[in-house]
Amino acid sequence: MSSNASITIFWDHRAEVRSSPPPLGSLYIDAAGTGDGTHVSMLFGHDMPLDEQVAIADRVLAGVQRWRDGIAETAERQRSAEDELAAARAEIARLKGEADEEADA
Numbered sequence: 001m002s003s004n005a006s007i008t009i010f011w012d013h014r015a016e017v018r019s020s021p022p023p024l025g026s027l028y029i030d031a032a033g034t035g036d037g038t039h040v041s042m043l044f045g046h047d048m049p050l051d052e053q054v055a056i057a058d059r060v061l062a063g064v065q066r067w068r069d070g071i072a073e074t075a076e077r078q079r080s081a082e083d084e085l086a087a088a089r090a091e092i093a094r095l096k097g098e099a100d101e102e103a104d105a
Contacts, residue, residue: 025053
């Protein structure tokens with residue numbers, strides 16, 4: 001069984017992910033966390049062997065981990081750039097203060 005569908009939902013800080021074990025084996029993603037019915041439900045067919053379910057879950061987990069790691073790396077680079085900018089501004093202020101003191105002397 002397969003189906004083709006595409007849906008775009010923007011993540012919200014209230015996002016929720018729930019799951020249930022076999023025999024249903026579902027993954028429920030409510031990206032907005034509102035419970036208003038806008039969600040993605042993914043289910044395994046009733047005849048899919050458990051080993052195949054585990055293999056699929058492993059691939060999904062690996063993909064989500066790569067996605068999360070990419071976000072974390074970008075956030076770290078942004079924090080580092082912001083920290084470097086703040087340090088440069090502090091150094092400029094310090095040097096300006098020294099220059100002002102020398103001009104007053």
